[in-house]
Amino acid sequence: MATTTLPRAATGYRSGLYEWVTTTDHKRIGILYIVNSFIFFFLGGLLALGIRTELARPGLQLVGDAALYNQLFTMHGSVMIFLFIIPILAGFGNYVVPLQIGAPDMAFPRINALSFWMLPLGGILLFLGFVTGGAAQAGWTSYTPLSEDMPLASPGAGQDLWLMGLVLIGTSSILGAVNFLVTIFKMRAPGMTLFRMPILVWTVMVTSILVLMATPVFTSALIMLFIDRNLGGHFFNPENGGNAILWQNVFWFYSHPAVYVMVLPAMGIISEVLPVFSRKPLFGYKAFVFATAAIGALGFSVWAHHMFTTGAVYLPFFSFMTFLIAVPTGVKMFNWIFTMWRGKLSFSTPLLFALGFLTMFLIGGINGAFSAAVPVDFALHDTYWVVAHLHYVLFGGSVFGVFAGVYYWFPKMTGRMLNESLGKVHFVMMFIGFNLTFFPMHQLGLAGMPRRIADYANPAWNDLNLAATVGGFLIAASMIPFLWNVFISRRNGPIADWDPWQANTLEWATSSPPPPYNFDRLPEIRSERPLFDLRHGRTATHAVAIDAGSAPPAPAAGN
């Protein structure tokens, strides 16, 4: 056929900053999300080191006055939650979800780019507070009236910048959630029914529903506080008929579902890692899916367990619901344990981090269920016990899950394998450092040390605080082998073929890194493990998709 030959669509990455800034490719945006989140992870980590250094010994050594200390822990919490853990999980979702469901991209690629670029902007707004007379200092929860524009509360621009930054970041989350949901509902490859979707896709779906329904409520709270501070409003000021507890209700209506936003995708990541490195299918796929949905639904009915001591909430209901939400979480624990049971475990770095998640999240879950009992909570409220619980689920859970994901998908993203020895050094250092930092906080909490204090005068707290500080620096040191590993492996690591882990899901059915359009061919999808089926001859495209390195050329026009 004599036809004009059209220039081929871009099939390879061109280098250059311009390409990265203007990209709408979900894989590049996913990597941007991850890199951006890691930058904020390190900034938030520096703030944490500031906190730990100050608390190493009694007295004020590092920070001149307690206001600066307040800024440190406020920004540490805000950055880690809003600029690290939520976006990095969205980043993994961005990179992996379209690949796992066999789609060429997200449903709205340009909105995808928009949601990413709001994040660094929001982050800059948050940090601008440090150069405009002090960052936000009312804690990441910004309880009113502490966060109001009043003397001895939060006068100054820092809190306003915090509010504006979070509105931006929240909008980014909402747009991302719409994008994920449309992608998952509408872009799945033929044969990819809902109950054949990889678990990560399920968790991203439930997470997106939580973001969609909860984040706008938080946006409304942020805007109301902004109106209070700047336009003379009275939402949260009891002197003029407002209600200070209203902030806590609206804030936790978002922020409790948000803790599931922060952990569900990490659960999804380790549910991808555990079956692959145990050489077994996930135990109880459907139970896992329903448990995820149950956590999402129950997540909306437990917010007031953060407010037991206000006396303004109905304690039995929220206590009962909090105990109840431990049930689907326990179901997942058994899913994971029985996935590994009698499996052929290979202790590669991704599996180690997944095991880290499993054990540490278990501790965090148990001490969380413990505080769901109202009398216990009354005793432990606002002590270091809460800080310990929070870090065991968010760091011990989500961050270990994030690193499992980094080690698992790095070969897909870069085409190079990470170094296993350095990975194991990283894991051991981080695991020890983590427990050294946060386990003593349980005892500090039981011994009555309140959270958010810059100084203390109880000699019984000295040793435990010092241990926590040493652990904190060990966590920081564990980033050195990690960064070195990424740095050398990206250049000189062994070349990764299409499917270096002998995995189950579709992202491994294309080259590493995948072409911009993701797939030349898709294998048949007959179960939730299409590549397993392919490898074992259950489906017929065996020769095509597994033959690494011989990607069929894109059909040229006119043949």
Added chain:
Amino acid sequence: MTSNANALIPEEHGAVAGLSHDARGGISNPILGMLLFICSEVMFFSGLFAAYFTVRAAAPVWPPIVPGDRALTEAYNLHAEPWFAAGLTLILIVSSFTCQFAVWSIRRGDRTGFVRNIAVTLVLGIVFLIGQVYDYATLGFGIADGTFGTTFYTLTGFHGAHVFGGAIMLSVLLYRGLAGQFTSRHHDAVEATSLYWHFVDVVWIALFSTLYVL
């Protein structure tokens, strides 16, 4: 295309596997996206309404009586003179109808009818906004005047901002309609915008009922 014995994916999926999924029928991506976005907007307004009812429930009387300030007390009593706002409500309801007529026109392929109806909808939206500005100027209380003023201006202000956003979307539709970019088969933007406009309308009905009637 050469037939490849190994390719199990049907040919219409081609090299870019999955790209054609959109055509499988059912709701289209942009419309589903807009519906989900509207869900999040419902939750946003729910947050504001929750705040409104919280402060209202805490007040001894509503609308509040300000001792020694008869003018402000009367200004707060929106229930006494809801007629102007009722007129604005009528305008928005009519605009929802004309918006839907525009959708039906373009579904039939009637571009002239589409452009006319969208133009009328846009004008009604702008009239509503002008009416709201006039209302704000004559109400006699401001956003800093007690919880009543704060909640009133926050709720109606954010609704007004959404009407403004909708007016921008309608302007884009009008421009694209005049350029002949919509057909009976390709008009997702029209369907999505109409859904948004109906949503904004419903929010106003809820606001009017709450602030002026309830």
